Amino acid sequence: MQRRMAAWVRRRQGTDVLPVTLQRRRLYILPTRSGLAFGVLLALMLVAGLNYANSLALLLTFLLAGLALIAMHACHRNLLGLKVTELLAPDSFAGGHSQLQLRLANPGAQPRVGVALAGTGKPGTGCVVPANGEAVVHHVIATPRRGALPVGRLRLTTTWPFGLFRAWTWLHVTHAVTVYPRPEGLRPMPAAAGAQNGTAPRDFGEIDEWATLRVFRDGDSPRQVAWKAYARGGPLLVKEYTASGSAERLFDFDVLAGLATEQRLSQLCKWIVTAAADEERFGLRLPRVHIELDQGAAHRQRCLRALARHDPAGYDQGAAADA
Amino acid sequence: MPEQTLATQVRVTRWVVGAYLLGALLHLGQLPVWVIIVAGCGGAWAMAAAHGRARLPGRPFKVALTVLLTGTVIAMFHTLNGLEAGSALLVLMGGVKLLEARSARDRLIVIGVAFYLLLAACLASQDMLRAPAYLLQTWVCCTALLLTAHPEAPVTSRAAALLSGRSLALALPLALLLFALFPRMSGAFWSLGNPNQAQTGLSDTMSPGSISELGNSIEPVFRVWFDGPLPPAAERYWRGPVLHDFDGETWRVHGGGFRQETLEYLGRAYRYQIRLEPDANPWWPALDTVQTAKAPGTQITPDRQLLAYRPQHDAVTYSAVSYTQTRSGDQLSIVARRFDTDYAHQRNPRTQALAVRLRAAAPDVPGYVASVLALFRNGNFEYTLSPPVLGPNSVDDFLFKTRLGFCGHFASAFALLMRAAGVPARVVTGYQGGEWNPIGHYLLIRQSDAHAWVEVWEDGRGWVRVDPTGVVAPERLQRGILDLLPGTGSVPERLLHEFSWLQEGHQLWDAANAWWSTQVVAYNYASQLRLLDWLGFDNPGWQQLGWLLAGALSAWLLVIGWQFGRIRTAGGPDRLARAYLRLCARLARSGPARQPHQGPLAYADSLPGASGPMLTARELLNQYARLRYGSVLPTLAQLREFERRVSRWRPPHRNVRASPEK
Numbered sequence: 001m002q003r004r005m006a007a008w009v010r011r012r013q014g015t016d017v018l019p020v021t022l023q024r025r026r027l028y029i030l031p032t033r034s035g036l037a038f039g040v041l042l043a044l045m046l047v048a049g050l051n052y053a054n055s056l057a058l059l060l061t062f063l064l065a066g067l068a069l070i071a072m073h074a075c076h077r078n079l080l081g082l083k084v085t086e087l088l089a090p091d092s093f094a095g096g097h098s099q100l101q102l103r104l105a106n107p108g109a110q111p112r113v114g115v116a117l118a119g120t121g122k123p124g125t126g127c128v129v130p131a132n133g134e135a136v137v138h139h140v141i142a143t144p145r146r147g148a149l150p151v152g153r154l155r156l157t158t159t160w161p162f163g164l165f166r167a168w169t170w171l172h173v174t175h176a177v178t179v180y181p182r183p184e185g186l187r188p189m190p191a192a193a194g195a196q197n198g199t200a201p202r203d204f205g206e207i208d209e210w211a212t213l214r215v216f217r218d219g220d221s222p223r224q225v226a227w228k229a230y231a232r233g234g235p236l237l238v239k240e241y242t243a244s245g246s247a248e249r250l251f252d253f254d255v256l257a258g259l260a261t262e263q264r265l266s267q268l269c270k271w272i273v274t275a276a277a278d279e280e281r282f283g284l285r286l287p288r289v290h291i292e293l294d295q296g297a298a299h300r301q302r303c304l305r306a307l308a309r310h311d312p313a314g315y316d317q318g319a320a321a322d323a
Numbered sequence: 324m325p326e327q328t329l330a331t332q333v334r335v336t337r338w339v340v341g342a343y344l345l346g347a348l349l350h351l352g353q354l355p356v357w358v359i360i361v362a363g364c365g366g367a368w369a370m371a372a373a374h375g376r377a378r379l380p381g382r383p384f385k386v387a388l389t390v391l392l393t394g395t396v397i398a399m400f401h402t403l404n405g406l407e408a409g410s411a412l413l414v415l416m417g418g419v420k421l422l423e424a425r426s427a428r429d430r431l432i433v434i435g436v437a438f439y440l441l442l443a444a445c446l447a448s449q450d451m452l453r454a455p456a457y458l459l460q461t462w463v464c465c466t467a468l469l470l471t472a473h474p475e476a477p478v479t480s481r482a483a484a485l486l487s488g489r490s491l492a493l494a495l496p497l498a499l500l501l502f503a504l505f506p507r508m509s510g511a512f513w514s515l516g517n518p519n520q521a522q523t524g525l526s527d528t529m530s531p532g533s534i535s536e537l538g539n540s541i542e543p544v545f546r547v548w549f550d551g552p553l554p555p556a557a558e559r560y561w562r563g564p565v566l567h568d569f570d571g572e573t574w575r576v577h578g579g580g581f582r583q584e585t586l587e588y589l590g591r592a593y594r595y596q597i598r599l600e601p602d603a604n605p606w607w608p609a610l611d612t613v614q615t616a617k618a619p620g621t622q623i624t625p626d627r628q629l630l631a632y633r634p635q636h637d638a639v640t641y642s643a644v645s646y647t648q649t650r651s652g653d654q655l656s657i658v659a660r661r662f663d664t665d666y667a668h669q670r671n672p673r674t675q676a677l678a679v680r681l682r683a684a685a686p687d688v689p690g691y692v693a694s695v696l697a698l699f700r701n702g703n704f705e706y707t708l709s710p711p712v713l714g715p716n717s718v719d720d721f722l723f724k725t726r727l728g729f730c731g732h733f734a735s736a737f738a739l740l741m742r743a744a745g746v747p748a749r750v751v752t753g754y755q756g757g758e759w760n761p762i763g764h765y766l767l768i769r770q771s772d773a774h775a776w777v778e779v780w781e782d783g784r785g786w787v788r789v790d791p792t793g794v795v796a797p798e799r800l801q802r803g804i805l806d807l808l809p810g811t812g813s814v815p816e817r818l819l820h821e822f823s824w825l826q827e828g829h830q831l832w833d834a835a836n837a838w839w840s841t842q843v844v845a846y847n848y849a850s851q852l853r854l855l856d857w858l859g860f861d862n863p864g865w866q867q868l869g870w871l872l873a874g875a876l877s878a879w880l881l882v883i884g885w886q887f888g889r890i891r892t893a894g895g896p897d898r899l900a901r902a903y904l905r906l907c908a909r910l911a912r913s914g915p916a917r918q919p920h921q922g923p924l925a926y927a928d929s930l931p932g933a934s935g936p937m938l939t940a941r942e943l944l945n946q947y948a949r950l951r952y953g954s955v956l957p958t959l960a961q962l963r964e965f966e967r968r969v970s971r972w973r974p975p976h977r978n979v980r981a982s983p984e985k
Contacts, residue, residue, distance in 0.1 A: 024888075034431050034472070041435060041439070045442050048442060048446065050507065052446060053507065055449060055844050055846050056445040056449045057442055057445040058502060058505070059498060059843075060441065060442065060461065062498035062500075063491065063494055063498035064461070065494075065497070065498075065501070066491075066493070066497035066498050067465060067490055069880070069883065070490045070493050070494050070883065073883055074887065076887070077887045113473070113476050126475075159472060160473060160476070161487075161490070162468050162472055162490075163471070164472075
């Protein structure tokens with residue numbers, strides 16, 4: 001039922017390209033639960049007033065009925081004419097959340113109070129769009145899987161002023177949240193390249209800047225092995241250095257052979273996040289995307305987005321063609 | 324449910340508790356005081372909890388409290404049905420609900436309780452004085468509703484109250500339209516237990532000797548609107564219960580068995596409408612003697628009372644036609660003659676002896692009546708509202724010892740004197756007189772106008788009214804009781820009597836009350852039909868009412884829809900700019916128009932003339948520039964001052980403009 005309603009609304013309104021001004025055609029309004037209870041109260045008052053020919057009870061009933069009608073109009077007006085100017089859908093990691101931000105502009109001379117944004121669930125507390133002003137409403141959506149998560153439809157609602165009616169509008173936007181892979185994986189970061197073609201950290205004094213020791217795994221560089229510990233009779237351990245300064249690394253998809261595609265992407269994601277946090281220079285090599293060595297927030301986003309957009313089907317076909 | 328800040332919590336709780344307590348207070352007179360006290364305690368507890376100074380009780384306590392309070396209500400009222408018990412229960416349960424009002428839903432339930440309490444208060448009393456309190460309570464409830472629905476809304480309580488007040492004001496026209504036109508049903512779906520209404524009024528017994536102090540309140544009993552002239556003051560007898568049985572001390576009504584004699588109505592007919600205040604008695608007062616009455620649920624008895632089949636607990640309106648004089652050529656039936664000449668023979672022996680003596684001396688019945696009246700007139704009788712208490716032979720005591728009494732004593736003694744001489748007589752109680760209200764054009768009859776007189780049967784004339792009190796104290800009939808006995812009456816009555824402006828104020832107040840009672844409280848289907856008739860509908864009925872209602876409703880919805888559908892943009896010029904543009908337009912009519920490239924200062928320089936209006940105009944343009952481009956935003960007062968100066972500005976006269984510059 002709800003799905004059919006949604007489809008009907010979608011057909012009726014079409015896709016929205018922001019900015020959108022909320023016209024009557026796209027505003028819907030229905031009584032809330034407390035509005036229905038208020039209706040029951042009014043019906044009871046009416047019956048009592050008529051039954052006992054009680055003028056004051058009738059007058060009270062009619063006054064409150066008028067109030068409900070005024071409330072309906074005021075609720076509808078609270079959205080009418082409002083302009084949705086912009087939607088920000090920040091990128092997010094799989095398994096995380098993205099806080100959507102909808103920018104609203106109020107061209108009217110009256111502030112809009114209690115305007116809330118929701119998906120299909122229960123709307124949160126609203127915001128105020130001041131007269132002739134702007135405001136941003138937030139809505140948090142979960143981003144379970146890597147890729148592009150279409151925002152789909154959003155509901156802008158209000159129950160202002162008396163909470164007896166809820167007016168809302170559906171926004172069908174083409175925006176999508178770019179969802180990065182979940183940053184996880186146990187593979188060590190590829191060795192830094194360039195001038196310091198070794199594992200030793202740059203010279204920051206006597207303290208070794210390795211952070212952890214872990215058990216040796218196939219593929220680990222012999223230079224990273226903690227030979228001294230091994231010599232003392234311990235297990236074969238590998239030093240993992242914290243990255244520092246201007247190490248340069250190339251994260252290559254193909255290096256991670258033996259893992260599923262998503263796992264590889266997750267591993268690459270984790271490397272990128274770690275490298276970016278340590279302000280390292282890094283590059284990314286995906287089957288069809290090559291991002292040169294660089295650093296900074298924009299570079300990080302470019303790389304992560306490349307991961308998010310990676311199409312395994314395309315890769316598999318590509319790999320088959322190569323073979 | 325997001326966590327609410329303490330300030331929000333306190334504010335919402337304050338409004339909800341306020342709405343609930345006000346709702347409980349509306350029942351202050353009707354409900355036992357302890358119920359209101361429990362409500363107050365609940366409110367205080369909820370407030371303390373909102374402030375964080377107290378903890379809300381746990382579930383076992385609340386369950387126990389609910390059971391205890393419900394049990395107490397049942398024990399007190401023996402029911403949970405009915406208005407009083409229901410209201411009491413509602414107040415108490417609302418108080419318990421306050422103790423668990425944590426979520427918005429709980430608070431909404433308490434506000435619902437407040438609304439139901441308001442409804443119950445309307446059902447319990449429709450006094451004009453209470454109406455403002457009801458309106459205030461509606462306002463408080465609506466504001467509480469708004470704040471509960473939007474606890475986090477960044478509006479002040481004042482703004483919220485203003486908003487709900489404005490919404491109510493916009494709803495008021497609709498309320499009045501619906502009130503006037505919504506079809507009323509006559510007849511109830513179900514009936515409610517008797518509400519406790521005023522139990523004042525006339526009594527079905529009269530024992531003058533046992534009363535030493537006559538209640539003499541100025542409470543209104545009924546109001547009369549006459550269709551045409553009023554009867555003379557001396558003929559304003561309002562008939563109530565007729566008393567037939569006398570046991571020597573007490574007069575009582577008699578069940579019946581009387582035959583209706585044919586009456587010949589003399590003089591002019593008086594048509595009038597009476598609005599009777601709530602009265603537990605079945606006698607509806609009517610001007611003596613009533614011929615026909617339009618009073619549903621009543622009958623005119625053979626002794627000319629307007630008797631309702633059952634007591635009326637609400638105010639009623641009825642109309643009747645009366646004649647102040649009648650005659651009947653019939654013979655009194657044997658049964659009636661026996662009843663109305665009967666008396667307790669072993670009581671009041673001296674009165675009986677006196678009656679026999681006087682009757683023997685008189686030639687006929689009218690002569691006998693005249694001689695008894697002469698006895699009253701010349702016998703040193705005095706009218707008082709505080710007569711001494713009389714013994715078992717009350718009439719003997721009164722006639723021969725005390726000689727002090729009020730209308731009941733005189734009527735009782737006179738009637739016994741008649742009966743003891745074999746002349747049929749009966750005591751009629753009711754009201755006499757009434758105060759003319761020049762504002763509302765009606766006659767107001769109060770409790771203090773209660774009166775008793777006698778009717779005597781004369782063959783060939785029928786029942787003749789004789790008022791012995793009028794012989795002893797004629798002023799009583801002319802001007803009312805306070806003129807007669809300046810020392811009597813309560814303080815407010817005396818004050819009313821002494822100061823005419825106070826009396827006028829009181830009359831205005833009474834007229835307002837009468838208007839409220841007849842036009843608002845008693846508004847019904849008949850009133851609706853009258854309204855339609857007044858609006859020019861032929862044969863008004865349900866259909867016309869429906870059409871009119873639909874039309875009026877649509878009109879209101881259109882206006883409201885238009886009002887709310889139009890989005891007032893703030894794009895146009897603001898107030899300051901509007902005033903400036905107004906000034907420019909007026910200047911352009913009497914001088915050069917402002918060129919598009921000119922700002923206010925450049926325009927001021929281009930204005931010709933150095934004195935008079937043009938100088939003022941220049942000053943104004945400079946002032947605009949200061950207000951508009953100054954470093955400080957103009958205050959509202961400055962803005963108003965500028966607007967005022969602009970609207971006061973007058974263009975120079977033509978000849979002044981033509982004169983050469985100095």
